[in-house]
Amino acid sequence: MSTTSYPVKGQCQCGSVSFVLKAVPKMVIACHCKKCQKLSTSAFSITCIVPTENIEIQGELKETRRVADSGNVNLGKFCPNCGNRIYQVNPAAPEMIKFKAGGCLDDTSMLVPTTHVWTSEKQSWVVIPDGVQQFEKQR
Incomplete structure (x- = not known):
């Protein structure tokens, strides 16, 4: 169980982009x-x-776009200086972002995945804990 207290601050690798996560994520994938x-x-x-x-994000961001297998547009935002991906969003559903928290938060104790997706492409040596939700492709 996470002992994280909110808000949690963080920044990209070079510190040009900073963010504040104000509440528990809806899901960690x-x-x-x-x-x-x-x-x-x-x-x-x-x-x-x-x-x-x-979430509050400060700093200049660049973007990339790709189309997911679902047909949804995947807009990625990243730091133009160090290249750290900060988040992804579907422009058709901007009310939710896919925050790429990784090691960028000052406290990462809440980053315990409750769902694993695209397990059909996972590395053979990765062991997913028993009882954790899994999907062979994107759900």
């Missing part, structure tokens, strides 16, 4: 898709689903 493996340069990425009113 580990995504094992090949695109997230490339993005995180790891076996999976950690994403917090956060209502936009629960």
